[in-house]
Amino acid sequence: MKMRFLGPFFIFILLVGLLYKGLNHDPAGTQKVLLDRPSPIFEIGTVFEPQKRVTEALWQGKVSVLNVWASWCSVCEAEHTLWVDLAKTQDRSRWQLVGLNYHDPLENARHFLSIHGNPYGVNLFDEHGTLGMEYGVYATPETFVIDQKGVIRYRHPGGLTKPEWDRDVWPLIQQLSQKE
Amino acid sequence: MLPEIGLFCLILALCLAVLQCALPLWGVLQHHPRWMQVARPLAIGQGFLISLAFFLLCYLFSVDDFSVLYVAEQSHSALPFIYKIGALWGGHSGSWLLWVWLLSLWTLVFTQGSRTLPRVFTARVWVVLGVINVGFLLFLLSVSNPFLRILPAPLEGRDLNPLLQDMGLMIHPPLLYLGYVGFAMPFAFALSVLWAKDIDYPWAKWMRPWVLSAFACLTIGIALGSWWAYHELGWGGWWFWDPVENASLIPWLLSIALIHALMMSDKRALALAWSLLLAIMVFAMSLVASFLVRSGILISVHSFANDPGRGVFLLAFIFLLIGGTLLLYAYRAKQWYSPKGLVFFSREGMMFLGSALLVVAAMTILLGTLFPLLYEAMFNDKISVGFPYFNKVFVPLIVPVLWLIPLGPVMRWGENTTAMVWRSFRVLLLLSVGLGFGIPYLIQGPTHWQVSLGLSTGFWIILGTLKHFTHKTAYKIAAIKHLSLGAWGMLWAHMGTAILVMGITVLSHYSIDKDVYMRPGQSLLIGQHNLLFEKLSVLEGPNYIAHQAHFLLDPALKVSTDLWPEKRIYIASASRMTEAAIASIGFGDIYIAMGSLIKDDYWSFRICYKPFMHGVWMGAGMLMVGGFLSSIGRRRRVS
Numbered sequence: 001m002k003m004r005f006l007g008p009f010f011i012f013i014l015l016v017g018l019l020y021k022g023l024n025h026d027p028a029g030t031q032k033v034l035l036d037r038p039s040p041i042f043e044i045g046t047v048f049e050p051q052k053r054v055t056e057a058l059w060q061g062k063v064s065v066l067n068v069w070a071s072w073c074s075v076c077e078a079e080h081t082l083w084v085d086l087a088k089t090q091d092r093s094r095w096q097l098v099g100l101n102y103h104d105p106l107e108n109a110r111h112f113l114s115i116h117g118n119p120y121g122v123n124l125f126d127e128h129g130t131l132g133m134e135y136g137v138y139a140t141p142e143t144f145v146i147d148q149k150g151v152i153r154y155r156h157p158g159g160l161t162k163p164e165w166d167r168d169v170w171p172l173i174q175q176l177s178q179k180e
Numbered sequence: 181m182l183p184e185i186g187l188f189c190l191i192l193a194l195c196l197a198v199l200q201c202a203l204p205l206w207g208v209l210q211h212h213p214r215w216m217q218v219a220r221p222l223a224i225g226q227g228f229l230i231s232l233a234f235f236l237l238c239y240l241f242s243v244d245d246f247s248v249l250y251v252a253e254q255s256h257s258a259l260p261f262i263y264k265i266g267a268l269w270g271g272h273s274g275s276w277l278l279w280v281w282l283l284s285l286w287t288l289v290f291t292q293g294s295r296t297l298p299r300v301f302t303a304r305v306w307v308v309l310g311v312i313n314v315g316f317l318l319f320l321l322s323v324s325n326p327f328l329r330i331l332p333a334p335l336e337g338r339d340l341n342p343l344l345q346d347m348g349l350m351i352h353p354p355l356l357y358l359g360y361v362g363f364a365m366p367f368a369f370a371l372s373v374l375w376a377k378d379i380d381y382p383w384a385k386w387m388r389p390w391v392l393s394a395f396a397c398l399t400i401g402i403a404l405g406s407w408w409a410y411h412e413l414g415w416g417g418w419w420f421w422d423p424v425e426n427a428s429l430i431p432w433l434l435s436i437a438l439i440h441a442l443m444m445s446d447k448r449a450l451a452l453a454w455s456l457l458l459a460i461m462v463f464a465m466s467l468v469a470s471f472l473v474r475s476g477i478l479i480s481v482h483s484f485a486n487d488p489g490r491g492v493f494l495l496a497f498i499f500l501l502i503g504g505t506l507l508l509y510a511y512r513a514k515q516w517y518s519p520k521g522l523v524f525f526s527r528e529g530m531m532f533l534g535s536a537l538l539v540v541a542a543m544t545i546l547l548g549t550l551f552p553l554l555y556e557a558m559f560n561d562k563i564s565v566g567f568p569y570f571n572k573v574f575v576p577l578i579v580p581v582l583w584l585i586p587l588g589p590v591m592r593w594g595e596n597t598t599a600m601v602w603r604s605f606r607v608l609l610l611l612s613v614g615l616g617f618g619i620p621y622l623i624q625g626p627t628h629w630q631v632s633l634g635l636s637t638g639f640w641i642i643l644g645t646l647k648h649f650t651h652k653t654a655y656k657i658a659a660i661k662h663l664s665l666g667a668w669g670m671l672w673a674h675m676g677t678a679i680l681v682m683g684i685t686v687l688s689h690y691s692i693d694k695d696v697y698m699r700p701g702q703s704l705l706i707g708q709h710n711l712l713f714e715k716l717s718v719l720e721g722p723n724y725i726a727h728q729a730h731f732l733l734d735p736a737l738k739v740s741t742d743l744w745p746e747k748r749i750y751i752a753s754a755s756r757m758t759e760a761a762i763a764s765i766g767f768g769d770i771y772i773a774m775g776s777l778i779k780d781d782y783w784s785f786r787i788c789y790k791p792f793m794h795g796v797w798m799g800a801g802m803l804m805v806g807g808f809l810s811s812i813g814r815r816r817r818v819s
Contacts, residue, residue: 005513008457009506012464015550016499019471022553023491072566074422075552103568107693107786114695114775114784115758140563158556158563 039150040134047101047109047123054124059150063095063176065169066144067120067160068132070102071112073140079159080116086165087119094177099123102132102140145169147176183248183327186236190327193229193284194317196222200310204303216299219306220291226313227284227291234281237326241268247333250274250326255337256752258723259345266350267340269357272474272490273326278354279470280316282361287313290365293389293815301381304372312364315497323490338752345750348408352401356428359398360466363431365390366438367463370456371505374512384445384455389814391442391459392669395435396807402428403800410771411760418796421570426549427469433542434462437535440588444528448593451532452516458535460509464502465542471498472549523595530588534581541577545570582637582681585674586644590651608647612639634685641678645671666817669810676802683795692789699781703735707789709770710734711743716783724748726759729774729783733763745774745785767794 043055058064067083069076087097099120101109106125113123126132135144135152145154154172156164200222207215237250241264246252254267254274268274287309294302320326369387373379405425410418419425438458445455471494523529551565590604616636620627649671653659692707703712714730731743743761750757760773768791775784 005453005510005517008461009503009510012502012506015468015546016495016503018550018553018557019468019495020492021557022550023495070566072420075563103566105693107695110695111775111786114778140566157559 037152039146039152040131042131042134044131045125047099047106047113047125050106050125054122056150058098058122059146059148061148063148063173064098064146065095065173066098066100066135066146068100068102068135068137068140068142068144070104070140071108072104075159076141077112077116079141080119082160082162082165083119084117085162090170095173096121100131100135100137101125102137103127103129143169145172145176148179182236182240183245183329186233186240187321187325187327189229189233189236190317190321193226193233194314194321196226196229197310197313197317200226201307201314204306204310208300208303208307213299216303216306219303219310220294223284223287223291223306223309227288230281230284233327234277237268237274237277238265241265244337246335246337247329247331248326249328249330252330252334252337254340256340256723257336258752259337259340260722262347262350263340263345266345269353270340273320273324273328275353275357275474276316276320276324277326279357279361280313280320282354282357283309283313283316283364285358286362286365297386298381301372301376301379301383304375305368308368308371309364312368312501315501319490319493319497323493336752346408346412348404348411352404352408354401355397355404356401357470359394359396359401360428360431360470362390362394362397363435363459363463363466365394366459367505370459371508373456373516374505374508377512378515382446384442384452385814385817387455387459388439388442388446389811391435391438391462392807392811392814395432395439396804396811398428398432398435399800399804399807402432403797403804406800407797411762412758418793421548421567423549424469424473426545426570427465427472430542430546430549431462431465431469433538433545434458434465437538437542438462440531441535444531448521448528450518450521450528451535452518453513454532454535456513456516457509458539460502460505461539464498465546467498467502471495525591525596525598525601527588527591527593527596530584530591534584534588537577537581537584541574541581544573544577548573579633579637582677583640585641585677586648589648589670589674590644604647605644608640608643612636612643615639628689631685631689635682638678638682638685641674641681645674645678665813666810667813669806669808669813671806672802672809673806676799676804676806678799679795679802680799683792683799686792686795687790690791694787695775695784696787697778697782697784699783704787706770706787707791709765709789710736711770711772711787716781719746721748723752724750724757727774727777727783729772729785731761731772733765733770741770743770743772745772747774747776764794767792769793 039056039059041056043053046052046054069080083097097120099122101123104112104127106127109123109125113120124131129137135142141159143154143156143160144152147153153176154169156168160169200219203222204216204219207213207217240248240251241255242261244251244255244257244264246255250271250273251267254271255264259267269278290305290309294305366387369383369390373381373383402425405428406418409420409425438455441451441455441458444450445452471491474490474494522532524533548565548569552563555563586608587601587605591601613636616634616639617627617632620631620635649663649667652663652667694704694706696704698704698713700713700715703710705711710733712732712735714732717728717730719726719728726746726748728744728746731745733741733743741763743763745761746759748757748759758773758775760771762772763770768789771786771788771790773786775786778784
């Protein structure tokens with residue numbers, strides 16, 4: 001038996017292992033990068049007003065949840081109902097939901113929002129992913145909590161779920177907004 | 181009573197499948213032809229029983245027997261008849277029953293096709309097919325029984341997912357599965373070849389028609405799926421690099437590699453081990469594709485028919501079947517491995533390079549598709565890999581393959597001289613690059629280089645293929661009659677590829693997408709066409725209520741076209757669906773998808789102009805025709 005002919009077998013074993021792991025995934029667990037650092041400086045348009053210039057002054061005075069999304073991202077689509085729901089139910093005087101549309105044609109982004117609803121107060125339009133890069137986004141969706149001074153307090157790569165929101169995000173927002 | 185009969189049919193079929201493994205196996209081990217021969221009646225019996233079970237389930241759907249759990253989950257009494265049948269494969273159990281049924285159909289074809297093949301060889305094929313059947317029937321009966329009853333029976337069903345209520349989706353899964361399942365045949369052949377120690381059958385010749393016909397089915401299955409997405413998803417797109425689409429693209433690409441590798445193996449006894457490996461890979465990826473769709477481990481637009489609990493059984497079976505085969509391959513491949521005869525600068529060299537690149541392209545798609553899983557396994561989180569990755573990685577890999585297409589046929593088997601190849605191609609090269617850059621320049625001035633590259637690629641394939649045929653017929657019209665079906669198949673498939681490539685190129689650069697708010701009476705200019713939003717009406721369907729808009733395309737013209745986009749609300753599930761309206765202009769489409777009521781009487785619409793959209797469907801259709809023609813031609817040769 002030559003080793004070279006065993007190659008396909010080993011690759012296949014890896015594949016099956018991965019699929020098996022996929023069947024038994026468990027939630028929770030986050031990356032801790034860029035935490036407790038001031039949010040980067042930027043100047044960027046929004047999905048509905050591409051000409052408008054929004055800057056990091058956006059974060060001042062209110063706790064913000066920044067959600068990175070794209071219309072081509074199916075996990076974002078699944079996650080989106082959560083945001084629509086939260087925007088309706090959670091007390092908006094304490095926080096604002098900011099979207100960061102990532103690597104999308106403008107039309108697709110707008111179409112997505114017209115179909116699925118628009119929970120975002122402001123929706124930053126990051127056509128080439130430069131702002132995403134500044135935040136260290138490596139894939140969509142990704143969610144940040146940014147405090148009133150513009151410091152990143154929480155980061156969650158991947159889709160956020162309601163239990164995660166209730167356990168991690170909402171208490172943090174309440175705690176941060178009380179500091180004021 | 182009927183559901184129990186259906187279940188009983190499946191149990192009986194399982195018994196026959198076990199016998200189909202055991203008896204020919206005994207025959208092979210004892211060199212006893214009698215035992216080998218019993219496989220055929222056993223397979224026919226199985227085909228009959230599984231068909232009976234399948235049609236019984238169809239019947240239960242058509243009479244709304246909601247005492248059957250699966251029918252209650254998938255159907256609704258108000259569902260139009262045709263969708264009741266389609267609902268059969270809308271869910272987990274039914275779609276696997278469809279899978280098994282199609283496998284039995286392919287097997288029935290093999291009972292006829294195997295008559296001319298040596299008995300010992302077919303006996304081994306029967307054993308392999310039997311093992312596959314046992315596995316899937318066990319799966320159906322143990323964890324995925326479509327005939328399960330519920331007590332008390334509900335009065336009404338839960339309704340079919342409205343996304344699936346579309347003609348395209350009625351025929352898309354059966355054809356797609358027909359392709360996937362069809363690759364069980366080359367797999368069984370490859371496994372029998374590896375199993376038999378020393379044989380000198382022309383197995384590559386025997387394998388070819390099976391691969392070609394499964395390829396043709398898969399092509400049309402994928403194209404219909406894409407057609408469905410285009411019409412039903414309301415995005416104006418036709419390919420989304422969605423995990424499930426990718427999963428079907430992987431075996432498709434691999435099967436193209438296999439078709440060409442088999443040609444080398446058949447004609448020149450080259451790349452034999454490569455062909456065997458590819459045959460295993462194609463089926464393995466077909467299984468993985470079916471698994472991905474039905475296990476729901478990847479989130480996608482298709483995540484409507486999944487059940488993770490059953491995944492483990494299926495995965496274990498795939499693991500044993502494919503893993504075992506690959507071990508056997510590792511053990512036996514050496515005797516089929518002969519790299520010496522392969523000359524690079526030759527027809528076989530080009531074919532080998534093309535097939536290798538196709539495998540690499542397929543593997544990058546697999547990586548991109550499974551990367552979210554890999555990521556989750558490592559970092560415990562969910563992400564999504566979208567079109568930026570696939571466009572960047574897949575396109576640069578596939579363009580060289582496309583440029584290889586005309587090289588293979590025009591070059592000879594064995595060593596070619598560079599001078600000769602250059603002589604036969606220099607004019608073509610100039611011409612296709614000239615056309616590719618010239619035509620868009622003449623029409624609209626400076627053009628993006630990618631457009632010109634895409635068009636040049638298309639012209640290069642068309643001109644190169646024509647050149648091959650003028651050579652073959654020695655410039656005589658009369659000689660066309662004598663061309664073999666295989667040659668015609670190649671002509672259709674290669675030309676189809678060219679048209680597909682040109683269609684995709686034009687589409688991806690010249691599509692116009694507009695998202696607008698309009699109210700009745702307003703009009704809009706898209707491309708050079710005028711669209712008038714005539715009126716809005718409310719309409720009641722059998723199981724939905726719809727807002728329907730009426731658009732007139734170019735109302736100033738004498739013959740204007742009507743478009744009727746709809747927004748439907750399905751009553752049973754309260755889900756909202758977009759029915760896009762499409763009108764053709766030349767080879768392009770005007771596409772209108774209706775959004776929602778914004779305010780007053782303003783509605784949001786997505787309106788697109790898709791030039792040369794028909795190129796995509798035409799190209800796919802030609803590829804399918806090519807596959808079938810070659811398959812028939814090859815089948816005749818075998819017998």
